[in-house]
Amino acid sequence: MIRIMKYNYMKLLSDKQYLNDIIGEEDGKVYKIKFRLRNGYVVPLIIVFDDFFPAHLPLVSIDTDCFHVPKKPHILRSGLICYLDKEGVIWDTNPSILLDLVFERVEDILLANSEIVEFHREFNYYFSTLNNLKTAFSIYNKTNRVEQINVYTGKNSAPICFLADDEQSIKMLERLYELKITNLPNKALFIPLDKTYKGNVPQGDQFWSAEEIQNLILEHTTEEKIEQLKIFAKNKNNYYYLLEIPLITGQRVRIGLWYKKIEGRSTKSVPIIEYDPSQVFEILPIFICREDDNSLIKRGGGLTTNSRILLVGCGSIGSDILFLLARSGIKEFTIVDNDKLSMENSYRHFLGMNMAIKAKAKVDLLKKEIETRYPNTNVEALNTDILVAISNKQVDLEEFSLIIFAIGDPNVERKLNELVLETNTPAIFTWVEAYGIGGHALLVNITEKGCYECLIKEDLSNYAAFAGKSDIPYTMNINGCSGTYTPYGGVDSMQTALIATRLALSLVRGETTENCLVSWKGQAKQFRESGFSTSSRYEESLDVLENGTTNFIRTDCRVCGKRGSR
Amino acid sequence: MADIQKQFEDFHNNIKLKRFGENATLREKRDIIINKIKNGLKDKFEDDENGVPSVEFIDQGSYAVDLGIIPEDGDYDIDEGAIFDLYIEDYEDPTEMKKWIKEIMDGHTTVPPEIKRPCVTITYSIDEEPAYHVDLPVYAKSKYDDDLYLAWGKENSNSENKYWEVADPIGLNDYIKNSFSGDDKKQFKRIVRYLKKWKDIRFTSSGNSQPPSVGITIAACKLFSPYSEPNPLTDKVEYVDLKALKNFVYNLKNSFICEWDYEKEEYVYSIYLQLPVKPYKDIFEKMTKNQMTNFYHELDKLYNALESAENEPDPHTACKLLVEYFGDKFPVPEAKESRYTVGKSNAPSSFSALKE
Numbered sequence: 001m002i003r004i005m006k007y008n009y010m011k012l013l014s015d016k017q018y019l020n021d022i023i024g025e026e027d028g029k030v031y032k033i034k035f036r037l038r039n040g041y042v043v044p045l046i047i048v049f050d051d052f053f054p055a056h057l058p059l060v061s062i063d064t065d066c067f068h069v070p071k072k073p074h075i076l077r078s079g080l081i082c083y084l085d086k087e088g089v090i091w092d093t094n095p096s097i098l099l100d101l102v103f104e105r106v107e108d109i110l111l112a113n114s115e116i117v118e119f120h121r122e123f124n125y126y127f128s129t130l131n132n133l134k135t136a137f138s139i140y141n142k143t144n145r146v147e148q149i150n151v152y153t154g155k156n157s158a159p160i161c162f163l164a165d166d167e168q169s170i171k172m173l174e175r176l177y178e179l180k181i182t183n184l185p186n187k188a189l190f191i192p193l194d195k196t197y198k199g200n201v202p203q204g205d206q207f208w209s210a211e212e213i214q215n216l217i218l219e220h221t222t223e224e225k226i227e228q229l230k231i232f233a234k235n236k237n238n239y240y241y242l243l244e245i246p247l248i249t250g251q252r253v254r255i256g257l258w259y260k261k262i263e264g265r266s267t268k269s270v271p272i273i274e275y276d277p278s279q280v281f282e283i284l285p286i287f288i289c290r291e292d293d294n295s296l297i298k299r300g301g302g303l304t305t306n307s308r309i310l311l312v313g314c315g316s317i318g319s320d321i322l323f324l325l326a327r328s329g330i331k332e333f334t335i336v337d338n339d340k341l342s343m344e345n346s347y348r349h350f351l352g353m354n355m356a357i358k359a360k361a362k363v364d365l366l367k368k369e370i371e372t373r374y375p376n377t378n379v380e381a382l383n384t385d386i387l388v389a390i391s392n393k394q395v396d397l398e399e400f401s402l403i404i405f406a407i408g409d410p411n412v413e414r415k416l417n418e419l420v421l422e423t424n425t426p427a428i429f430t431w432v433e434a435y436g437i438g439g440h441a442l443l444v445n446i447t448e449k450g451c452y453e454c455l456i457k458e459d460l461s462n463y464a465a466f467a468g469k470s471d472i473p474y475t476m477n478i479n480g481c482s483g484t485y486t487p488y489g490g491v492d493s494m495q496t497a498l499i500a501t502r503l504a505l506s507l508v509r510g511e512t513t514e515n516c517l518v519s520w521k522g523q524a525k526q527f528r529e530s531g532f533s534t535s536s537r538y539e540e541s542l543d544v545l546e547n548g549t550t551n552f553i554r555t556d557c558r559v560c561g562k563r564g565s566r
Numbered sequence: 567m568a569d570i571q572k573q574f575e576d577f578h579n580n581i582k583l584k585r586f587g588e589n590a591t592l593r594e595k596r597d598i599i600i601n602k603i604k605n606g607l608k609d610k611f612e613d614d615e616n617g618v619p620s621v622e623f624i625d626q627g628s629y630a631v632d633l634g635i636i637p638e639d640g641d642y643d644i645d646e647g648a649i650f651d652l653y654i655e656d657y658e659d660p661t662e663m664k665k666w667i668k669e670i671m672d673g674h675t676t677v678p679p680e681i682k683r684p685c686v687t688i689t690y691s692i693d694e695e696p697a698y699h700v701d702l703p704v705y706a707k708s709k710y711d712d713d714l715y716l717a718w719g720k721e722n723s724n725s726e727n728k729y730w731e732v733a734d735p736i737g738l739n740d741y742i743k744n745s746f747s748g749d750d751k752k753q754f755k756r757i758v759r760y761l762k763k764w765k766d767i768r769f770t771s772s773g774n775s776q777p778p779s780v781g782i783t784i785a786a787c788k789l790f791s792p793y794s795e796p797n798p799l800t801d802k803v804e805y806v807d808l809k810a811l812k813n814f815v816y817n818l819k820n821s822f823i824c825e826w827d828y829e830k831e832e833y834v835y836s837i838y839l840q841l842p843v844k845p846y847k848d849i850f851e852k853m854t855k856n857q858m859t860n861f862y863h864e865l866d867k868l869y870n871a872l873e874s875a876e877n878e879p880d881p882h883t884a885c886k887l888l889v890e891y892f893g894d895k896f897p898v899p900e901a902k903e904s905r906y907t908v909g910k911s912n913a914p915s916s917f918s919a920l921k922e
Contacts, residue, residue: 018905038899039881040572041799068801092908100906111569111879114798 007095009049016099032063037107043067045081045106054091054098057084060106073118074109076129077204081106119201120247126203127255127287134286136256138162138242139172139376144192146228151188151240152181159258159286162188162242175375188240188256189232189272193220196246207285213257214275220245226273233268237261239281241272242288256286307508308332310400312386312416313407314362315339316490317430317439319350320497321404321504322366326374328505333370334380334400336389337362348490387412390419402504403427406497410462417452418559420445426507430500432492435527437534438466438545439496440519441503442552443512444560450515450553451560463552464517466538467527495520503548516548568875568884569799573897574807578756580895581763583634583642592629592644592698599671599688599700603648606670620651626703626735631742633758633783638766638893642698645685647735649705649714654730660717661728663704681720683727705733713844734843741842742787750792753805757814758786760807760892767893768864777861781849785839789817812872819865822858835862867891 006027013022013031020042024031029049036042044063050056062069062079069075074082083105091101112118119126127133136159140149152161152173161176163169165184174181197220202208208216218226239259246252259271264279271281307330311322314337322335339362341349346356355365363381370379382389386407389395397403397420405416408431420427426446432439442464444451455463499518506512521542524534544551555561600623611618627645628634637643650663657663667686671679677689682701689699704717714735719728746754761782769776793810796803822835836858839849850858871891878884885898 037881038902038905039569040576040899041569043799070799070801072798097907101908104902104906104908110799111881113879 007049007053012095012099013047015096016103018103035103035106035110037110039111041110043110046079047102054093054095057091057098057102060102070110070114072109072112072114073122074112081109083109116198116200117248120249120251123201123247123251123253124287126201127253127285129203130207130285130287131205132207132284134158134256134258134284136160136162136286136288137176138254138256138288138290139169139176140164140190140242143190145190146192146225146232147190148187148232149190149242150184151186151242152177152184153186153238157186157238157260159186159188159240159256162190162240162256162288172375175371178372186238186240187234188242189229189270190242190244191217191221191225191229191272192244192252193217193246194222194225195220196248198248202285207283210271210275210281210283213283214273216245217243217273229270229273233270235266235268239271254288254290256288258284258286260284307401308334308399309504310395310397310403311335312403312405313337314366315406315408316345316348316350316493317408317432317497317500318404318406319362319366320494321406321430321501322370322379323350324497324501325504326370326377328501330508331374331377333378334382334395335363335366336382336384336386336395338383338385341365348488348493387415397423397425400425402507404500404504405429406431406500408432410456413452414456417444421451421559421563428500428503428507430496432488432496433466434488435524435530435532436488436492436522437524437527437538438519438521439492439499440464440517441496441500442515442517443503443507443548444515446507446512447514448563449555449557449560450550451557453559454552454554454557455517464519464537465535466519466521466524468533468535492522495522499546512548514550515553516550517552518548519545521545568878568881569797570808570875570881570884570888570899571804571806573881573885573899574756574760577763577892577896578759578807580897581635582755582759583629583636592642595690595698596623596625596644596646596700599646599702602674603667603670607666610666610670622649622651623647624649624735624739626739627701628762628779628783630739631783633742633755633762635759635762635766640697644698644700645703646700647703647705650707652706653709654706654715655709657706659728660704660706660715660730661719661721661723663706664717665721667702667704683718683720683723684716703733703735705735706730732844737843738841742783745787746792749805753792753794753807753810754786754790756807757790757811758783760811761786761815763892763895764868767891768868769860775857775860777853777857778849781839784842784849785818785821786814787842788839789821790814808872808876812869812876815865815869815872819862819869822862827855833859835859837861 009029009031010022010024010026013019013033018036019033020036021034022031031047033045033047034042035045044067046061046063048059050058060081060083062075062081064079069077069079076082083102091098138161140162141164148165150163150165150169151159152163154160161173163173170181170184193216197216199216238261241257241259242254243257244252244254257272259281262280262282264276267279269276269279271279309325309330309332311318311333314322314335318335318337322333325333340359341351341356341362342359343353343356346353349356351362351365351369355369358365361381361383363383367379367381370377382394384394386395390397403420403425405413405427407413413429417429421444423445426443428441428443429452430439430441442452442455457463459469461469499520503512503518521538524538527534604621607621608618624630624647625645626647627643629644648663648667652663654660661681664681664686668679668681671686671688675688676691680687680689685701685703687699687701690697705714706717708715713732715730716733718731762779765776765779765782790810791813792805793813794803794805795809821839822837824833824835827834834855836855837850840846841849853861868891871887875884875887878887880902881899882901885896889896889898
């Protein structure tokens with residue numbers, strides 16, 4: 001039970017010099033007020049508090065009993081004033097100061113100019129307030145041509161998804177909706193307008209009329225496109241359109257239209273440009289959620305490059321890396337692993353227990369999972385050993401933008417390092433240490449000097465390691481040889497995957513321009529209690545460890561030491 | 567755009583001569599002078615064989631057309647034309663009638679009456695400070711037409727500076743009064759007063775460095791267009807003085823002719839504006855090119871300030887900009903910071919999923 005703070009709102013409001021004629025019950029939450037703007041205008045408002053003020057801000061709206069609703073951005077037709085996009089603001093909890101904040105923002109909105117550009121900036125928002133609005137996806141990517149495209153429809157012919165008429169789009173639709181599509185009978189016309197639209201933004205009950213839409217198309221589109229449109233004349237009961245409209249702000253907004261014939265003779269036509277009063281259509285606006293790549297990935301903060309990544313090792317670190325890279329917008333992967341997902345490791349693997357129980361190859365399970373989650377991602381799965389795959393030319397290291405090794409096997413990694421250095425492809429080696437004392441990601445083959453071999457000291461210990469030299473292996477064994485494992489948790493592998501992925505992304509973005517070693521460092525208490533000691537590198541500051549270092553480079557390295565400066 | 571129409575209107579109330587305030591006192595003084603002159607003429611010409619000259623008075627200047635503003639220096643002025651029912655052909659010396667008035671009014675005020683080139687000036691003072699003055703231009707008629715003629719010259723001017731010049735004070739009053747009507751006329755009056763105030767603030771009062779008030783008034787009759795637009799807050803069509811003034815200043819600026827001055831190596835500006843009534847002469851004729859150029863540059867600065875105020879969303883900032891041009895009678899609404907103690911609110915980077 002939350003204890004509810006009681007405020008004397010009447011007093012709080014009365015204390016404000018800029019508020020007058022306050023009407024409301026002494027211990028109520030709804031008040032009518034007259035708000036005097038600094039430029040002298042007086043606007044009657046209604047302010048409504050709830051039980052959780054000041055954690056919740058009060059609702060403020062125009063008192064529509066005695067004032068009209070100004071046509072200004074952020075004032076809804078109901079009169080509600082959207083004065084604060086509360087995401088991203090922390091406010092003072094002093095109720096009096098908070099009221100000042102509220103009224104300062106409300107005043108900003110009431111004083112703001114109501115030029116059309118402000119409405120265009122929020123086009124999608126206003127459009128989304130339309131009555132009878134339908135919502136559909138678009139996985140149709142940008143062209144500048146008038147084009148006939150597919151529209152996937154549901155019950156009562158309602159549009160669900162606009163997509164191009166090609167195999168890849170249909171495949172993506174199938175993955176998105178997890179269905180098999182054999183036939184897409186409904187077609188839509190994609191019409192990109194050429195001239196900037198400068199008119200009103202439809203909202204609430206004010207949608208464009210058939211004539212207005214016709215004028216919108218005719219006045220903002222080249223004659224050539226209009227002629228093209230006419231070619232697509234059909235005799236149908238449902239016509240669908242996907243429009244792209246350039247706005248004053250420079251943005252191009254997409255909206256959909258659904259013309260549903262109510263009555264009229266049957267004739268071939270393009271009703272959107274051939275307004276004919278003898279044919280009656282119900283015109284329904286469609287709000288378009290964009291599923292096409294660019295808009296989504298950008299929103300996810302990711303990349304839109306054409307990088308192709310080879311990921312070797314799909315254990316706990318590798319599976320997390322794959323997931324993180326896919327989330328970041330990388331779409332082309334080849335993954336290599338010859339292991340099956342086992343129940344024992346399911347807690348620290350990305351796929352989890354329900355997948356482990358299938359006892360299938362990790363690569364196949366991951367391919368399915370990632371392609372289902374991100375239907376426009378392509379994963380090539382190779383259930384094999386990497387060295388075998390390279391030697392029988394199943395994998396050509398030169399084909400990739402980046403290689404990531406997450407296999408945790410130093411002996412194989414030394415060999416792979418040699419192979420990588422013969423190519424032009426950069427590679428990241430990543431591994432986690434026992435008991436959560438840390439993890440590492442090493443980027444090589446960007447610059448000449450510095451490679452995995454540099455890490456291997458003469459006594460065969462690893463330069464990067466946080467664990468001191470020990471003769472006892474750090475592995476544990478619950479159940480004989482087959483149960484050997486390195487004790488670390490899912491958090492540790494994920495943390496390692498994070499630094500490796502960050503390194504990969506900064507490389508793809510062109511931010512990292514030299515070979516480097518990045519590490520994260522965890523607590524060593526449990527590690528020491530188990531009888532181990534930490535290395536001197538463990539004592540280095542987090543700054544040095546996390547920001548990436550080139551200190552590991554050995555000029556006398558047997559692999560990279562002989563290379564000249566590129 | 568900052569909506570500061572209320573501030574403009576308050577400014578107007580602060581500067582305009584109130585019809586029933588200052589004007590009433592002035593009117594009283596005017597009547598005293600009129601009666602004094604009429605009686606004085608009676609006394610002076612009682613025994614004259616031609617009888618007592620008949621004289622009529624007409625209100626002139628800003629006072630007559632209700633375009634007056636409260637003077638910066640507190641020296642109110644009234645222009646009152648004295649029209650003698652006499653013929654200029656009988657009075658070769660146009661200063662003669664001016665001398666009659668001076669003679670009659672002499673001793674009436676502490677400051678003696680003074681004959682100036684276009685008028686006789688009677689100065690009333692309070693505690694030795696001039697409180698207001700009445701300028702009396704003197705007109706007479708002609709045997710050959712229906713026009714009025716203005717007496718130019720001082721007592722001691724040489725003969726080429728003493729002459730009768732055709733004039734139409736009644737026509738000028740009518741021209742100004744009839745240029746606009748209704749609410750448009752109210753905006754016209756406000757705009758003229760704003761510019762008169764601007765002129766007082768921005769130009770030194772000595773000599774002809776100030777553009778003449780009548781020049782601004784006539785220019786406004788010709789170049790001003792009333793401006794109103796729908797106010798999205800109130801949903802009513804309302805006058806917008808800021809834009810109307812800006813448009814007028816723009817038009818006035820564009821009436822200047824620009825020439826390159828080879829000697830000074832800079833552009834000089836000149837303006838020519840014809841009086842709409844007889845004698846149809848150039849209203850700005852007494853200004854030098856330097857003064858006109860200065861006038862142009864001041865208009866340019868004013869235009870830029872008005873434009874900045876228009877683009878400024880905050881009413882406090884917008885009005886503060888204008889104070890420099892219109893003086894401290896222009897009201898400035900309180901600043902955001904002084905009204906709202908917003909204290910600390912912060913947009914941290916730690917919130918996830920910020921909207922696109």
